[in-house]
Amino acid sequence: MELALFIILALIAAVSSIMMITRRNAVISALFLILNFFALAGLYLLLNAQFIAVAQIIVYAGAIMVLFLFVIMLLRTDSEAKIFSEKKLLKYFAIGISIFVFLQVAYIILYGAPSRNASPDVMKSVEIGTIQSIGRELYTNYIIPFEVAGFLLLAATIGALILAKRKFE
The missing domain is CATH 1.20.120.1200 (NADH-ubiquinone/plastoquinone oxidoreductase chain 6, subunit NuoJ)
Known part of the structure; x- marks a missing residue:
């Protein structure tokens, strides 16, 4: 099947x-x-x-x-x-x-x-x-890479906002 x-x-x-x-x-x-x-x-x-x-x-x-x-x-x-x-x-x-x-x-x-x-x-x-096992692995064994990815996304968002602000001023 x-x-x-x-x-x-x-x-x-x-x-x-x-x-x-x-x-x-x-x-x-x-x-x-x-x-x-x-x-x-x-x-x-x-x-x-x-x-x-x-x-x-x-x-x-x-x-x-x-x-x-x-x-x-x-x-x-x-x-x-x-x-x-x-x-x-x-x-x-x-x-x-x-x-x-x-x-x-x-x-x-x-x-x-x-x-x-x-x-x-x-x-x-x-x-x-399942979502539970993925979440458990993500927040226990892979917490550092998860946090690094979060900070990279935050830095990219802040950089995009700064570039957009300069462009419109």
Whole structure:
């Protein structure tokens, strides 16, 4: 089952990345990039890296791609309204994909059960990817690099503010 999911997600990631760079329409390219982000999040879940998968969806597919799409739509608003009116097949394809995703989620909710008979190695790898274990490692074993990164970001923010203030005066 995991191998089949890996093959499906890897194919989706590969095809969506190729489709992203070969499209002429920037909005369609951005949508293929979002599909690629979701496929990568699925691959992270197969690796039992739950935190990274959720961060992938929230940060990249959520915040950054919304910003990209917003900027793209502001730059070229004239041709984007015609996409679904001219291409009926694309509209039906989007509806089909939506139904397929909904059926997958419904199946997982109704028939998915946590594996209670997993080996200790699998259970340990599941625990490693949780937010609690990442936080525990970050604030115990890696506290110095974490603090250094925080100070570097603070220094960069202060430097950007000083440079911006000089520019406007």
